[in-house]
Amino acid sequence: MPKVYNFGAGPAKLPEEIxxxxKNELTNYEGTGISLLETSHRSSTYLKLNAEVQDVVRRLMDVPANYKILFMPAGGQGEFAAVPLNLMSRTGTADYVVTGAWSEKAAKEAKKYGKVNLVVPPTNRYTDIPGQSTWNLDPNASYVHICTNETIHGVEFHDIPDTKGVPLVADMSSNFMSKKVDVSKFGVIYGGAQKNIGxxxxxxxxxxxxxxxxxxPVCPSVLDWTQANKNDSILNTPPMFAIYIMGRVLQWIERKGGLDAMAVAATKKSSLIYDIIEKSNGFYYAPVAKHVRSKMNIPFRIGxxxxxxxxxxxxxxGAEARGLIQLKGHRSxxxxxxxxxNAVTIExxxxxxxxxxEFLAKHSH
Incomplete structure (x- = not known):
């Protein structure tokens, strides 16, 4: 079997050293003689890990002291409900900037809990982010929601929008920890771990x-950020092993030079693919406008x-025969x-x- 090169969108490749x-810690976690899988979430062992992972998040992203770091169940999609359940009560309405499938799902979920204003006109072809001068922002909104990187459509925000004082909420599931961001410009940042950080x-x-x-009042306790914060993300048994893996991945990022190093690598990796697409005379076609092309997820067509x-x-x-796997575009x-x-190497x-x-040389005429 050839060496496997995993380009899957999620659950995605983990750094090989993780x-x-x-393996080394699975059955004897930090000298306890047992696995973390069978360790009490109220034990000093887990409490130490819980604090360590929060600390590495705070260091990597330079998180200000007035921001709380939470580990929540149900992944990123659980937060599609948690965001309005925790924030919508301020005014009963929220702004959603829909730029792809995931922000579309987030807006649909939010409609269950209040009025949702779609900031940009709906479309079935997500290939660009309309200029902010065209946005229909509501100054009375409880928050403005964006997805900073659309995993399916390959559209990425490269600048932080100005929401005129309304809290900005960002789903960063697929570009978390790929570059530095100014956390103070956001009210909330969230994301599922399985794409880029665990x-x-x-x-x-x-x-x-x-x-x-x-x-x-209808917010379930397990999605309530206030309760999660009061209980240090241990309201009930948290997804301990997923938190552990996220922590080890974030420590790896720190060892590799932090978010500046991840950003340099992301630019180099994505440029390798986009350059071939641009020089293929239309044989490879990238649908996304150049100024919002993702550095994490690169969709393209052939022919x-x-x-x-x-x-x-x-x-x-042919790719699978060479060990290049999970390259098929999303079914939609x-x-x-x-x-x-981050875990995908330049090599x-x-x-x-x-x-x-090679495929271009074989098939272009």
């Missing part, structure tokens, strides 16, 4: 403390803007998608780029 750490089962939430203490089914199937078959959009998260992306060049 597997060695997990494995499934936990959502990381960073919330400004003045936004706590006013959940809707034309609508794709050539036979060529795309041949590309995927088709085509090809390469995810180049792995170079291997994919070389295959793309």
């Amino acid at each position: 597997y060695d750490i997990i 494995t499934s089962g936990v959502a990381l939430v960073i919330v400004r403390e003045d936004l706590l203490s006013n959940p809707m 034309s803007s609508e794709g050539n089914d036979a060529l795309e199937k041949e590309f995927l078959k 959009v088709g085509g090809i998608r390469a995810s180049t998260y 792995e992306v170079e291997t994919l780029a070389q295959y793309m060049k």
